[in-house]
Amino acid sequence: MGSTYEILAERLARSFDRLAPGTDPVLRTSERADFQANGVMALAKTLGRPPRDVAAEIAAMNDLDGVATVEVAGPGFLNIVLEPAFLAAQLGALVGDERLGLARAASPKTVVIDYSAPNVAKEMHIGHLRSTVIGDALARTERLAGNRVIARNHVGDWGTPFGMLIEYLLDLGEDRAIAELSIGDLNTFYQGARTAFDADEAFRSRSRARVVLLQGGDAETRRLWHILVDQSVAYFSQVYAKLDVTLTPEDVVGESYYNDALEGVVADLDALGLLEESDGARCVFPPGFTNRDGERLPLIVQKRDEGFGYAATDLAAVRDRVGRLGANEMLYVVGAPQAQHFAMVFAVARAAGWLPDAVRCEHVAFGSILGPDRKMYKTRSGETVKLVDLLDEAIERAYEALVERGTDLEDEPRHELATQIARAAIKYADLSTERQRDYVFDLNRMLAFEGDTGPYLQYAHARLRSILRRAGDVDLGAATFSLDNAPSRDLALGLLGWPDAVASMLEGAAPHRLCTYLFDLAQRLTAFYEACPVLSAEGAVRVERLALCELAARTLALGLDALGIAAPERM
RNA sequence: GCGGCUGUAGCUCAGCGGAUUAGAGCAUCGGUCUACGGAACCGAGGGUCGGGGGUUCGAAUCCCUCCAGCCGCACCA
Numbered sequence: 255m256g257s258t259y260e261i262l263a264e265r266l267a268r269s270f271d272r273l274a275p276g277t278d279p280v281l282r283t284s285e286r287a288d289f290q291a292n293g294v295m296a297l298a299k300t301l302g303r304p305p306r307d308v309a310a311e312i313a314a315m316n317d318l319d320g321v322a323t324v325e326v327a328g329p330g331f332l333n334i335v336l337e338p339a340f341l342a343a344q345l346g347a348l349v350g351d352e353r354l355g356l357a358r359a360a361s362p363k364t365v366v367i368d369y370s371a372p373n374v375a376k377e378m379h380i381g382h383l384r385s386t387v388i389g390d391a392l393a394r395t396e397r398l399a400g401n402r403v404i405a406r407n408h409v410g411d412w413g414t415p416f417g418m419l420i421e422y423l424l425d426l427g428e429d430r431a432i433a434e435l436s437i438g439d440l441n442t443f444y445q446g447a448r449t450a451f452d453a454d455e456a457f458r459s460r461s462r463a464r465v466v467l468l469q470g471g472d473a474e475t476r477r478l479w480h481i482l483v484d485q486s487v488a489y490f491s492q493v494y495a496k497l498d499v500t501l502t503p504e505d506v507v508g509e510s511y512y513n514d515a516l517e518g519v520v521a522d523l524d525a526l527g528l529l530e531e532s533d534g535a536r537c538v539f540p541p542g543f544t545n546r547d548g549e550r551l552p553l554i555v556q557k558r559d560e561g562f563g564y565a566a567t568d569l570a571a572v573r574d575r576v577g578r579l580g581a582n583e584m585l586y587v588v589g590a591p592q593a594q595h596f597a598m599v600f601a602v603a604r605a606a607g608w609l610p611d612a613v614r615c616e617h618v619a620f621g622s623i624l625g626p627d628r629k630m631y632k633t634r635s636g637e638t639v640k641l642v643d644l645l646d647e648a649i650e651r652a653y654e655a656l657v658e659r660g661t662d663l664e665d666e667p668r669h670e671l672a673t674q675i676a677r678a679a680i681k682y683a684d685l686s687t688e689r690q691r692d693y694v695f696d697l698n699r700m701l702a703f704e705g706d707t708g709p710y711l712q713y714a715h716a717r718l719r720s721i722l723r724r725a726g727d728v729d730l731g732a733a734t735f736s737l738d739n740a741p742s743r744d745l746a747l748g749l750l751g752w753p754d755a756v757a758s759m760l761e762g763a764a765p766h767r768l769c770t771y772l773f774d775l776a777q778r779l780t781a782f783y784e785a786c787p788v789l790s791a792e793g794a795v796r797v798e799r800l801a802l803c804e805l806a807a808r809t810l811a812l813g814l815d816a817l818g819i820a821a822p823e824r825m
Numbered sequence: 826g827c828g829g830c831u832g833u834a835g836c837u838c839a840g841c842g843g844a845u846u847a848g849a850g851c852a853u854c855g856g857u858c859u860a861c862g863g864a865a866c867c868g869a870g871g872g873u874c875g876g877g878g879g880u881u882c883g884a885a886u887c888c889c890u891c892c893a894g895c896c897g898c899a900c901c902a
Contacts, residue, residue: 280842292844295883305882328845329882373902410902509902535900544827545898557900564902591896593829621830622895659864687838690830692895699837703864705850706838710864717862724861758841770839773849780865789861825864 257355257753258344259289261321262334266291269315273308274300279332287333288322288747294330305330336747342735345746348805349730354812356753358400365396366404366575369587370494370501373410374486374508375419375447377440378493379638380631380695381589384620387684387818389587390499391765392618395816399760404579407501408571409490411483411508415447417465420478421457422447428481435485438492438642483508496645498677498818512570516562519569520555526606534558540601543594553598565599572603576613583614585763590619590690618763621692623684631695648676651701652709661825674820675701675709681819682708686769706773708819711810714776716825718807721788725800733801734794741778741785742802748778749805756816765817772813779806 256264259281266279270293277297284290294312298305309326318324321340327333336344348354369389372378389405396403422443423431434443450457467475487503494501520536523529528538530552537552545551555566575581586596596617603609625631633639653672661668679700686706687693703709737743755771758764788799811821 278842280844282841285848286845290845292842295844296842331845413902415901533899537899542828543898546826547898548827552899554900559900561900563900565900567902589896590830594897595902597829619830628894691838692831694837696837699851702851707850710850713862713864717864721861762841764841766839767841770849773839777849783861784858784866787861791861825862 256357258336258750259754262289262318265317265321266293266312266332269312269317270297272315273297273312281334283747283751284333286327287325288336289334290327291332291334294332298330338737341737341743341746341750344750345735345737345805346733348749349733349801352808354752354805354809355750356398356756356812363401363582364404364580365401365583365585366406366579366581367393367396367585367587368406368408368571369393369585370490370499371408371410371588372486372490374416375435375440375482376410376444376486377638378490378641380623380641380644381638383641383644383680384623384684384689385587385589386494386497386499386501387681388618388620388689388765389585390501391681391685391768391817392585392587392760392763393500394818395756395759395765395768398812398816399756401583404575404581405501405505406571406575407490407506407508409487409506409508411486412510412513414465416468416479416482417461417463418447418451418457419444419482420464420468420475421460422450423478423482425450425457428478432481432485435482435489438489440486440489441640493641496642496673497681498820500818509564509567512567512574515570515574516566519566519573520562523555523569523602523606528602528605529555538602538605540598540605542601543598551598553602565595565602568596568599569603569606569608572599572615573608576609581613583616585616585618587618587620590621593617593619616763618689620689624692624694626694626696628694645676645680648680648697648701649673651697652676652679655701655703671822671825674822675712675825678708678712678814678819680708681817682711682769685765685817686773688766689764706769708814709825711772711776711814712819712821713825714779715807715810715814715821716823718779718803718810719823721803722800722807724789725796728797728800730797730801730804733797735798735801736795739785741782742799745775745778745782745802745806748775749802749809752809752813755813768813768817772810772817775806775809775813 263279263281266281270277270279274297278293279291280293281289281291294309295305298308301308306326309330309332313324313326313332320337322334322336325333367389370382370386372382393403393405451461464475468479487506491503523538530537530539532552535554535558536556537554539550539552543551553565554563556562575584600609600615609615623631631639649672652675653669656668656672663671683700700707701709703713737746751771755768759768786799788803791799814821
């Protein structure tokens with residue numbers, strides 16, 4: 255059994271198929287009915303018949319009997335209203351269903367999601383927020399849908415800066431360096447290295463020599479490098495824990511992982527005849543890309559100095575993910591400025607046969623986080639904002655808000671609740687706008703407990719839990735759904751839309767669609783409360799209303815969880 | 826110059842394959858109810874959907890063009 259939408263779509267398709275096989279009924283939710291089908295217009299055109307006639311013919315086919323009634327409206331729309339018995343049955347099926355009607359993928363896909371990607375020995379800052387939050391929401395939702403998710407945290411753990419960082423580590427002394435890194439003071443460490451590099455010629459030449467040793471596989475150098483990597487990964491894990499992000503150290507597969515595969519990438523591209531030498535660099539020129547002079551634009555896989563560019567690494571990663579991991583789908587949650595780079599990498603990978611057409615491969619691009627001045631978000635002194643500082647400030651404000659509201663909690667649980675609210679505020683603000691847009695970071699708005707915010711949705715959930723607690727033990731399985739008033743019917747329809755909201759989010763790698771759904775559900779909920787007293791109702795009506803509350807609470811909790819947002823029992 | 830993204834109400838944003846009267850939230854104004862959690866609900870005002878053109882019975886949505894902002898355009902990832 256599919257979602258209510260799927261049942262309708264399937265039945266309508268039967269009708270449409272009789273007139274022209276394969277016609278899309280264009281089924282949508284409607285303001286004038288429960289659903290509407292707009293596909294008659296296009297169908298009538300191909301048939302060369304008046305739309306209303308075609309609509310009437312389809313309505314008369316009775317494929318929706320027992321499910322919904324159909325009326326022809328306007329120039330030829332089909333307005334569809336669910337039969338009360340069908341609606342009640344659909345809803346009843348949700349009561350005992352942990353997944354609330356969300357089907358588990360029949361043939362699970364292997365989805366590789368590349369996200370977060372901080373740099374070793376560098377602080378995680380606000381620039382990492384979107385990739386981390388969006389990627390994690392996609393990962394959680396793909397898992398919920400029953401797919402196999404392989405998260406890849408493509409950390410920057412290789413390249414020329416590591417000569418400098420290792421030399422600086424030696425100058426500090428291993429113990430002191432570890433002490434500094436382990437407390438998460440990555441900025442101080444990195445800037446110390448940078449300062450030494452800029453000021454001291456001898457340090458610079460040591461650094462260069464160290465890069466050569468590192469690339470040559472010198473054991474001691476590799477050991478030192480590992481210290482940097484391990485300390486950083488441990489620190490990242492702390493940040494992820496604070497953000498409640500599911501990434502683990504096992505998901506860290508940095509750039510260095512692909513080092514051994516890079517020569518093979520170049521050799522195979524060469525063997526395929528795709529490689530050209532240009533200005534001493536070895537390049538592929540995928541068709542359709544030009545530079546500012548209108549000349550062909552290269553994807554440089556090997557630089558003039560024999561070093562490999564990140565294009566080579568990304569190509570090696572594609573091969574690894576498709577070939578070894580068996581990816582059916584790959585999502586790269588990386589900022590929009592990289593769009594051209596990924597378009598070229600994917601084009602080359604397709605041309606080389608490393609990326610079959612059947613594998614969905616998408617750059618999940620996102621816009622920038624802006625400050626109040628609508629420029630890239632920075633501190634007053636012009637520095638990038640540390641992720642932990644951002645979160646701490648939000649937690650502090652949420653805590654104060656709880657104090658002000660007189661929330662009756664001990665200090666410890668209150669702090670935990672404040673943390674959950676703060677995460678919700680920041681994540682929801684990030685996830686709820688269409689991801690390609692830039693957005694202005696405004697803690698005041700994010701933390702507001704009213705309007706389209708994370709805390710508001712948490713509150714909507716907590717209210718429901720409160721009602722359900724007060725109701726005590728009630729057998730909701732015995733609920734019969736009369737849905738005899740508009741607000742409860744609207745709520746029911748909202749609940750039935752859950753599987754479609756998830757599908758829609760995944761289809762577009764668009765978390766904001768799920769956000770929109772949850773907010774809409776919360777609004778249906780408030781309308782329902784007003785019209786339908788729950789606890790003071792009696793008999794079957796009370797059970798029905800309690801069941802609606804319970805379904806709504808679980809839908810909110812499951813949806814928020816898919817977004818990486820906790821749904822506390824009380825607020 | 827070429828390419829990408831963005832442009833919808835005072836502000837922040839939805840609008841998913843074209844479809845009936847363009848929707849929310851915040852803010853503003855006016856109401857409701859002795860509140861199952863008022864962190865509520867209802868209503869109102871407020872929009873040349875950046876401009877122009879085209880396709881169509883019908884365009885915020887598709888096509889073209891122009892404008893504005895941001896970003897990218899060969900060896901740093």
